[in-house]
Amino acid sequence: MGKLRVACFALSADGFGAGPEQSLDHPLGIGGMALHQWAFATAAFQRLHGGGSGGETGVDNDFIERGFDNVGAWILGRNMFGPVRGPWPDREWKGWWGEEPPYRVPVFVLTHHARPALAMQGGTVFHFVTDGIQAALQRARQAAGGRDVRLGGGVDTVRQYLRAGLVDELHLAIAPVLLGAGEALFAGLDLPALGYQCAERVPGERACHLLLRRLDRPA
C-alpha cells in the first residue's frame, strides 16, 4: 500500500502555513504568497503550473519533482479547492488552476456539501467527499491503486490527518518569511507524542527542507 504523504508544505519561520483572511484576492491568506517563492522559482513548478520551460534546477526543484513521484491520488481540504464557503451556489467554481490542473489523477476534496464529480483536462477529476477524512482516504487509496496518496492541505486538513495518525510522511519547506498571523501548523499539536520525528534535513536554495516521519513506518 502506498503512503499518505504531505509534500512541499511551505511554512513561515514563525510556523504559519497560510496567512490570515483567505479570500478570492488572497487565496493563500494575506502575505501567504511569500511562503511559496522558493517553489515558484523552480523549473518543476513552472512546467507543472502553466507549462513554462524556465525556472531553476537544484535541491528545491528536486523536492517539487519528488512531491509528484508515484502519486496516484490527492486529498485537498475544501479551502484548497476554492474560496466558496457553505453550500455550492452553482457549479461555476472549478478550482484555482484553470482548465488543466496540475494533478492529472483523481483528487478528493473534503466538503460538507455534496457535488457531482468534475472532470478537467489532463486527467484531473475532482471528487467531493462529504463523509469525512477516513472515507476520503479510503477512496483515495483505492483510486491510487498502490501508489501514494498526497495530502495537499490546507493547514487544518493536514492537522486533522496528523491528529488521526494517518500521515506517513510530512515534508516541510521552511521559508525565510515571517507572517505574524494566519494558520499555525503546530499549535496544540504534539507531533512526537503522535509518533513523529524529524528524519531528514536538506538545505535548499530558497527554503530549508525537513522530512518528518512516523517512527513506526519505514522510509
Place this chain on the structure above:
Amino acid sequence: MGKLRVACFALSADGFGAGPEQSLDHPLGIGGMALHQWAFATAAFQRLHGGGSGGETGVDNDFIERGFDNVGAWILGRNMFGPVRGPWPDREWKGWWGEEPPYRVPVFVLTHHARPALAMQGGTVFHFVTDGIQAALQRARQAAGGRDVRLGGGVDTVRQYLRAGLVDELHLAIAPVLLGAGEALFAGLDLPALGYQCAERVPGERACHLLLRRLDRPA
C-alpha cells in the same frame, strides 16, 4: 550605540526554544538538549565551554563566533542562570557554567529577588537586576560601552524584549528536531507588526540560520 542582539537562539522545527519541565536534571527542559546539537558540534562552542580544541568549523561555527563578536554585556532571564525559583535560599548557586563562565563580560540577570553581584573567573560578573527589562538594558548598555548587548534568553525573556520593540537583531538557528511541547517563541507574537522581517537566511551544516531584523534599523 551598540545593538541589542539575540544570537544562536535555537528553535525546534515546531517552534519551541526549550522543552517542558525545566529542572536541575533538565536545564533546557525535557528534550531541549537536542536543540543545541548543532552548536555542541562546533569548534567555537567546544573552545568557549570547557576549553577543548576539537569540533567542526564551517557555517554553524561561524555563527557561534559571530555571536560573541563585539559583545560588551549580556542579559539573561533568571531561568537561564539557574533552576532556583523564588527568593535565593543562599548564595551557593553560581550558574550552570562552573567557575569560569564563557561570558567574560558583565552579565545582567533579571530576577525579582535581590542578590549582591557575583564575580567569577575569566571576567564574568553576574549582576542581579530587580527593576525590570528596561533597567537591565540601560545598565547593560552602560557596561557594554558602545559594544553590543547580547540577550541570551530564555524564551520568555526574549519575548518580553521583542514585545517592547527593543531587540535590534534576532538570529535563530532552526534545528531539525520536534519537541511537541515546551516554550513556544512565536505564540501570540506578531513579529511583522512589531517591525521585524527575515533579512537573511544561511543554511548551516546542522541548522538553518535566519536573521530577523527590525525594518527601521540598518544591518
